Amino acid sequence: MIKKTLDEKAFQLLKEKMEQGLFPQWVLTDPDIYELEIDKIFGHTWQFLAHETELKDSGSYVTRWMVNDPVLLVKNRKGEIKGYLNSCTHRGTQLCTADHGNKKNFTCPYHGWSYNLDGELIGIVAGNKVYGEEMDKSEWGLREIPQVASYQGMIFGCLDPVAMPLEEYLGDMKWYFDILLGRSDGGMEVRGLPQRWVAKANWKATAENFAADPYHVQTTHRSTVELGISPEDPLYAGYGHQIVTENGHGINVITSKTGKARVPYQGTPESMWPMFKKNLTPEQDEILSGVTVFVGGVYPNLSFVSPIHGTEGHLHNYLNFRMWRPIGPEKVEVWCWFLIDKAAPEEYKEAAYRGYLGSFGPTGTLEQDDTETWARIVEVSKGLMMRDKELNYNNVSNYLMGFDRVEPDESFPGPGIAYPTTYLDAISRSMHENWFKLISKDLFVKEAVK
Amino acid sequence: MSSYLSIPITAHLQMEITNLLNMEAYYLDNGKYKEWLDLLSDDLTYRMPLRETLEGVGANNVSKDASFFEETKKSLTTRVNRLYTKSAWVENPATRQRHFISNIMVESTKNPEEFKVRSYFLFKRSRGSTHDIEEMFGERNDIVRKESNQWKIASRTILPDQSVITTMNMSMFL
Ligand code: FES
Ligand SMILES: [Fe+2]
Numbered sequence: 001m002i003k004k005t006l007d008e009k010a011f012q013l014l015k016e017k018m019e020q021g022l023f024p025q026w027v028l029t030d031p032d033i034y035e036l037e038i039d040k041i042f043g044h045t046w047q048f049l050a051h052e053t054e055l056k057d058s059g060s061y062v063t064r065w066m067v068n069d070p071v072l073l074v075k076n077r078k079g080e081i082k083g084y085l086n087s088c089t090h091r092g093t094q095l096c097t098a099d100h101g102n103k104k105n106f107t108c109p110y111h112g113w114s115y116n117l118d119g120e121l122i123g124i125v126a127g128n129k130v131y132g133e134e135m136d137k138s139e140w141g142l143r144e145i146p147q148v149a150s151y152q153g154m155i156f157g158c159l160d161p162v163a164m165p166l167e168e169y170l171g172d173m174k175w176y177f178d179i180l181l182g183r184s185d186g187g188m189e190v191r192g193l194p195q196r197w198v199a200k201a202n203w204k205a206t207a208e209n210f211a212a213d214p215y216h217v218q219t220t221h222r223s224t225v226e227l228g229i230s231p232e233d234p235l236y237a238g239y240g241h242q243i244v245t246e247n248g249h250g251i252n253v254i255t256s257k258t259g260k261a262r263v264p265y266q267g268t269p270e271s272m273w274p275m276f277k278k279n280l281t282p283e284q285d286e287i288l289s290g291v292t293v294f295v296g297g298v299y300p301n302l303s304f305v306s307p308i309h310g311t312e313g314h315l316h317n318y319l320n321f322r323m324w325r326p327i328g329p330e331k332v333e334v335w336c337w338f339l340i341d342k343a344a345p346e347e348y349k350e351a352a353y354r355g356y357l358g359s360f361g362p363t364g365t366l367e368q369d370d371t372e373t374w375a376r377i378v379e380v381s382k383g384l385m386m387r388d389k390e391l392n393y394n395n396v397s398n399y400l401m402g403f404d405r406v407e408p409d410e411s412f413p414g415p416g417i418a419y420p421t422t423y424l425d426a427i428s429r430s431m432h433e434n435w436f437k438l439i440s441k442d443l444f445v446k447e448a449v450k
Numbered sequence: 451m452s453s454y455l456s457i458p459i460t461a462h463l464q465m466e467i468t469n470l471l472n473m474e475a476y477y478l479d480n481g482k483y484k485e486w487l488d489l490l491s492d493d494l495t496y497r498m499p500l501r502e503t504l505e506g507v508g509a510n511n512v513s514k515d516a517s518f519f520e521e522t523k524k525s526l527t528t529r530v531n532r533l534y535t536k537s538a539w540v541e542n543p544a545t546r547q548r549h550f551i552s553n554i555m556v557e558s559t560k561n562p563e564e565f566k567v568r569s570y571f572l573f574k575r576s577r578g579s580t581h582d583i584e585e586m587f588g589e590r591n592d593i594v595r596k597e598s599n600q601w602k603i604a605s606r607t608i609l610p611d612q613s614v615i616t617t618m619n620m621s622m623f624l
Contacts, residue, residue, distance in 0.1 A: 099504070191516060192514070193500055197617070197620070198616050198618070222537035357518070357520055362620040367619065369538065369539045372540045375618055
């Protein structure tokens with residue numbers, strides 16, 4: 001089916017262009033590519049589901065989506081977090097439609113089958129009378145998500161039972177997660193449910209916008225310069241390091257012209273600094289003490305930002321994770337979580353939350369302008385010139401920033417390949433490479449075998 | 451029984467408060483954000499909690515801890531000032547929007563100067579030359595107050611009816 005429309009020649013050309021730091025425009029919203037991505041990328045990589053603080057007690061549950069797979073994530077009596085396909089094994093009805101709650105068991109509204117927190121089928125209405133003794137309930141438990149694992153409280157799922165383990169997949173990103181999520185005693189906590197909205201965008205573009213593109217800050221978010229909140233210097237978001245880690249992940253450590261933030265430890269209360277030092281290695285501490293903004297991503301569709309944001313004259317830091325759930329080539333459902341150090345003073349948490357609402361999420365003044373540019377990319381992507389797979393019109397996007405020109409900075413204290421600027425397309429190119437590796441896997445082999 | 455003397459809601463009072471909300475919608479729909487700010491009291495609280503999907507009959511589905519807006523007059527002023535810059539791209543070029551306000555119900559409160567006002571909103575927006583029509587709808591619970599002979603909005607809680615917002619951003623005030 002796919003072979004009809006995606007020929008090997010187009011892929012060969014794609015590969016050639018990518019090696020030159022170019023990314024053909026046709027792939028962004030191509031419907032066949034989109035189907036391939038869902039299957040070959042989202043079917044085999046780790047996707048973010050929830051943070052452990054969203055599941056406090058035994059019986060706590062949240063419902064989530066891995067693209068189109070409905071997930072029921074529950075904490076069982078042993079305190080383990082279990083992920084099930086949120087679909088009744090009798091006729092496939094969605095079992096639970098609530099966003100969150102607490103239950104001892106889940107009963108399907110269709111014919112009344114019920115399941116316990118371990119996913120076991122424990123009740124069939126009129127069971128023996130209609131199914132007889134031969135019906136073995138243990139065969140009809142909820143289907144488990146093949147892999148569920150967590151790191152620093154972040155719970156991920158993977159639909160591929162033989163995919164590499166989460167920690168191996170995260171690789172060097174773990175070291176940076178240890179800073180973002182592990183700096184405080186007790187870790188981070190999520191406030192409330194994530195905000196959700198539907199943006200007009202392709203998931204690759206939003207993931208790249210966060211993980212790999214500090215260069216857009218000076219123009220997209222220029223209103224903050226006009227308001228006197230951000231510096232006039234167009235390089236202001238470019239100071240620091242861009243770090244490429246394995247599997248398409250990456251992080252930008254943005255500092256400032258001086259190499260250090262205006263305020264140490266992202267403007268957190270001074271009383272918390274000794275705790276950070278205690279929980280971090282000297283190298284991690286060196287980075288945290290001087291950073292202004294951490295922004296990055298875990299491939300394919302999790303991004304994060306940890307900025308310093310001022311409301312009413314005070315500076316606050318928070319951690320925002322967002323998951324880009326593709327719901328078509330031109331739409332993403334954005335899930336946006338606010339996290340804050342559990343150990344932070346309550347007033348600080350509240351003020352940081354207000355700072356978050358003012359900057360990111362659908363009402364955030366920064367993100368509002370991002371949504372406009374994302375939409376403008378997909379709104380022009382249907383043209384014949386854009387869609388031309390033979391690239392007769394040279395419709396390729398430019399990922400040449402720093403290409404073959406900026407060398408890694410060996411003195412950077414963290415792992416990964418660190419480049420001495422964040423105005424760079426190194427993470428983007430690594431995301432593209434990973435994208436290509438995943439979607440082209442086994443694509444043309446089958447044809448040859450036939 | 452309430453212990454205070456409730457003030458009768460006269461047709462005149464209902465009309466004054468309806469006018470306030472209509473004037474507000476007019477300002478918002480015509481980019482007169484500074485005029486809009488003048489309709490808000492200095493001690494304003496302006497909130498928009500998330501709606502959640504919860505199991506159970508009559509469950510309170512207004513989120514207790516997650517919001518889209520938690521604003522003061524000061525923070526709204528910052529948001530408004532931004533919309534007067536040249537590079538707030540979300541509104542440059544400006545979107546076209548309408549706030550349809552209806553089902554206005556006025557109740558008295560313990561404070562004879564303050565009234566509780568419930569209203570429904572239907573918000574529609576058109577952007578650029580796209581064919582999409584974005585919309586949002588829900589309810590607003592306000593406290594309005596007469597301050598030196600001028601009606602002001604002293605508090606607003608906006609309750610959207612969607613748990614997943616379908617406008618591509620929320621640059622609008624509701
Ligand atoms: S589909 Fe769930 S009990 Fe029949
Ligand atoms: Fe941005």
